[in-house]
Amino acid sequence: MKKVEAIIKPFKLDDVKEKLTALGVKGMTVSEVRGFGRQKGHTEIYRGAEYVVDFLPKIKIEVAVVDNQVPEVVDAIRSAANTGKIGDGKIFIVPLEECIRIRTGEVGEEAL
Amino acid sequence: MKKVEAIIKPFKLDDVKEKLTALGVKGMTVSEVRGFGRQKGHTEIYRGAEYVVDFLPKIKIEVAVVDNQVPEVVDAIRSAANTGKIGDGKIFIVPLEECIRIRTGEVGEEAL
Amino acid sequence: MKKVEAIIKPFKLDDVKEKLTALGVKGMTVSEVRGFGRQKGHTEIYRGAEYVVDFLPKIKIEVAVVDNQVPEVVDAIRSAANTGKIGDGKIFIVPLEECIRIRTGEVGEEAL
Ligand SMILES: Nc1ncnc2c1ncn2[C@@H]1O[C@H](COP(=O)(O)OP(=O)(O)OP(=O)(O)O)[C@@H](O)[C@H]1O
Ligand SMILES: Nc1ncnc2c1ncn2[C@@H]1O[C@H](COP(=O)(O)OP(=O)(O)OP(=O)(O)O)[C@@H](O)[C@H]1O
Ligand SMILES: Nc1ncnc2c1ncn2[C@@H]1O[C@H](COP(=O)(O)OP(=O)(O)OP(=O)(O)O)[C@@H](O)[C@H]1O
Ligand SMILES: [Mg+2]
Ligand SMILES: [Mg+2]
Ligand SMILES: [Mg+2]
Numbered sequence: 001m002k003k004v005e006a007i008i009k010p011f012k013l014d015d016v017k018e019k020l021t022a023l024g025v026k027g028m029t030v031s032e033v034r035g036f037g038r039q040k041g042h043t044e045i046y047r048g049a050e051y052v053v054d055f056l057p058k059i060k061i062e063v064a065v066v067d068n069q070v071p072e073v074v075d076a077i078r079s080a081a082n083t084g085k086i087g088d089g090k091i092f093i094v095p096l097e098e099c100i101r102i103r104t105g106e107v108g109e110e111a112l
Numbered sequence: 113m114k115k116v117e118a119i120i121k122p123f124k125l126d127d128v129k130e131k132l133t134a135l136g137v138k139g140m141t142v143s144e145v146r147g148f149g150r151q152k153g154h155t156e157i158y159r160g161a162e163y164v165v166d167f168l169p170k171i172k173i174e175v176a177v178v179d180n181q182v183p184e185v186v187d188a189i190r191s192a193a194n195t196g197k198i199g200d201g202k203i204f205i206v207p208l209e210e211c212i213r214i215r216t217g218e219v220g221e222e223a224l
Numbered sequence: 225m226k227k228v229e230a231i232i233k234p235f236k237l238d239d240v241k242e243k244l245t246a247l248g249v250k251g252m253t254v255s256e257v258r259g260f261g262r263q264k265g266h267t268e269i270y271r272g273a274e275y276v277v278d279f280l281p282k283i284k285i286e287v288a289v290v291d292n293q294v295p296e297v298v299d300a301i302r303s304a305a306n307t308g309k310i311g312d313g314k315i316f317i318v319p320l321e322e323c324i325r326i327r328t329g330e331v332g333e334e335a336l
Contacts, residue, residue, distance in 0.1 A: 002321070003204065007253055021152060027202070029119055029147040030167060035253040040245060055254060064204060074324055081326050090251070090335070092227065092288060093322040097114070098205040100186055102193050111202070115316065133264060139314070141231055141259040142279060176316060209226070210317040212298055214305050223314070 001096040001109060004073050006061045007035055008081040008089040013059050019076040020063060026112055029062040039086050056087065064096055066109050113208040113221060116185050118173045119147055120193040120201040125171050131188040132175060138224055141174040151198050168199065176208055178221050225320040225333060228297050230285045231259055232305040232313040237283050239304040244287060247300055250336055253286040263310055280311065288320055290333050 008016060013030065020028060034055035065073055074091055082088050101111035120128060125142065132140060146167035177185055186203055194200050213223035232240060237254065244252060258279035289297055298315055306312050325335035 027149040029145050031145040033253050033255040037251040088326040091324040100203040102200040139261040141257050143257040212315040214312040
């Protein structure tokens with residue numbers, strides 16, 4: 001099992017969510033974060049305004065999936081989140097040793 | 113060392129925190145997230161109101177512990193967070209390679 | 225690749241960010257969290273006021289870096305975030321299996 005973490009542009013959340021649910025992803029967790037990438041001091045467009053890239057609002061998505069679903073999940077996030085402009089984001093893959101579904105007590109891939 | 117991450121119902125935070133501190137857990141980190149599980153499009157009760165399960169408010173808990181404390185931490189979270197209703201949440205176990213306590217410079221299990 | 229996660233005092237974010245960018249760190253992600261450490265029930269100073277240490281506001285920083293940059297990143301965070309007072313925070317090192325830069329499709333260390 002892996003945890004796929006993606007930092008994306010906030011207005012791309014709906015597209016990413018739709019592509020992931022279309023793949024059969026069973027759950028996801030989202031949080032509001034701020035971040036910057038390589039263009040510190042350069043400008044980036046956010047909601048039509050130019051910002052000096054200090055910390056910009058981003059959305060962090062976390063999706064726990066079985067190993068063999070990682071490539072298609074990464075592709076889905078990339079194709080939904082990519083605008084071709086700077087600041088489109090990053091995807092990180094973190095190992096997941098165990099998953100437990102609280103209500104049922106199931107563990108492992110059944111619990112995802 | 114492991115990082116135990118749990119996504120729970122917000123009103124369960126106090127119960128979970130009490131059970132974890134009773135176990136001797138030395139610290140924890142909490143954040144506000146939104147998420148959905150398997151019942152996308154079905155309804156779930158939140159603060160007495162019915163919601164279409166799109167993204168519901170959840171609390172994410174992160175607790176760094178020594179390996180042999182993981183089972184009791186998982187049990188404590190499950191027993192405190194379980195209502196028997198859908199949406200009770202998930203627990204994820206992530207490997208933790210190192211921990212550093214900023215004030216003292218301690219590392220490893222001493223630093224947790 | 226590793227993900228360095230640090231929980232720090234909120235007013236230390238600018239110092240930490242400056243030290244990290246001075247090191248050549250290419251990006252970082254920040255979120256607002258709450259937490260407690262060992263002094264549960266004792267008091268800690270936050271913005272000049274005394275709080276019972278229940279959950280205090282903290283900032284979580286996430287920085288993905290190549291393995292050999294971890295020691296200097298940890299030192300930079302420690303030296304910037306350390307006040308010598310309780311509550312200065314923790315640094316956690318989590319393994320990172322892959323990184324993908326959404327705009328370009330680069331993977332691995334190139335993508336950080
Ligand atoms: N090394 C990193 N560690 C942690 N978070 C990062 C890192 N790099 C980027 N991020 C997060 O991803 C967000 C988007 O990064 P961004 O897409 O600007 O990366 P980039 O490498 O500058 O690529 P681009 O040239 O396409 O802008 C940042 O705002 C930050 O939250
Ligand atoms: N695969 C997943 N990846 C990331 N987060 C998840 C995943 N599954 C669930 N979550 C998070 O956990 C929260 C609670 O999930 P939930 O308890 O509804 O899971 P479930 O599998 O649908 O179980 P139940 O049938 O008991 O509702 C979600 O709102 C989401 O934040
Ligand atoms: N074991 C842990 N698991 C998860 N988060 C933790 C853990 N310990 C500390 N934290 C997070 O780090 C923050 C700061 O912790 P803190 O610096 O008070 O640790 P401490 O061990 O009590 O050290 P000190 O004695 O210097 O206060 C907490 O508010 C919490 O968010
Ligand atoms: Mg960028
Ligand atoms: Mg559910
Ligand atoms: Mg403390």
